[in-house]
Amino acid sequence: MRYKTHIVSSLTLGAGLSIILSYPFHIAYVIGISFGSLLPDIDEPKSFIGRRSFGIANYVKNRYGHRGVTHSIFAWILVSLISFIYLSPLTVGISLGYFFHLLGDFFSVRSIPVLAPFNTDYAKPPFAYKTGSLTEDILLYIFTFLLFYFVFILGQLHIYLVQSTAELIVSTVHILFELLHIINSL
Ligand SMILES: [Zn+2]
Known part of the structure; x- marks a missing residue:
């Protein structure tokens, strides 16, 4: 799966979960899902x-190979555990995005080694698409199409998304002003 398909499919599933679980579709959740949905391809x-990735990808590929351990359920658990040290819409999004990436690659022809590094066999999905x-x-x-339908029509998620984005901008500007104030008073 290419990166655009990973981001869009993960956001669609994330929006669906938001609607089902009444979980707020916060801008940080959206950013987290997008980042998490790209992370396994590090x-x-x-x-x-x-x-x-400033060379990190070279290191990981040399050591573990592409679609190796980063595409396993254990990598997802590890990323989730690290993320949940600080539980927030951002970290929930990262964990979900990572999981949705694995789901997307699972259904590709090559699939993923679900239980790596303990069992490096690649899964055989019941049906598969070619990347x-x-x-x-x-x-x-x-x-x-589904993403737009979920966000703008079914869940009306855009209202809270816009509101949380505005809040994020306001608090960022606020912090910048505080910093300027501190620098000026030095
Ligand atoms: Zn991948």
Whole structure:
């Protein structure tokens, strides 16, 4: 799955969960899901996140290979445990996004080694799409449509999203002013 499909499909599933569980569709949750949905590909220097990883991707790929241990259920548990040290919409989003990435790759032809590093066999999903194929394009269109439907129509999630974004901007500006004040009084 390409990075756009990962982000959009993860946001769609995240929006669906938000509606079902009445979990607030906070801007930090959206950012967390987007980041988490790219994170497992930190094992590939040519991936979207790998190209921006300051060499970390090279290290991970050399050591573990692409679609190795970062694409396992144990990596997801580890990322979630680290995230939940500070429980927030951001960290819940990261954990969910990571999980949705694994789900997306699970259903690709190559699939993922679900139980790595203990069992490095790749799963055999009941049906699979080919990465970069027309099927993936169609999936991207369907997820994009569903995302808009969930956010703007079914869940009206955009209202809280806009509100939380405004709050984030206001508090960031506030912190910047506080910092300026401190610097000026030195
Ligand atoms: Zn992947």
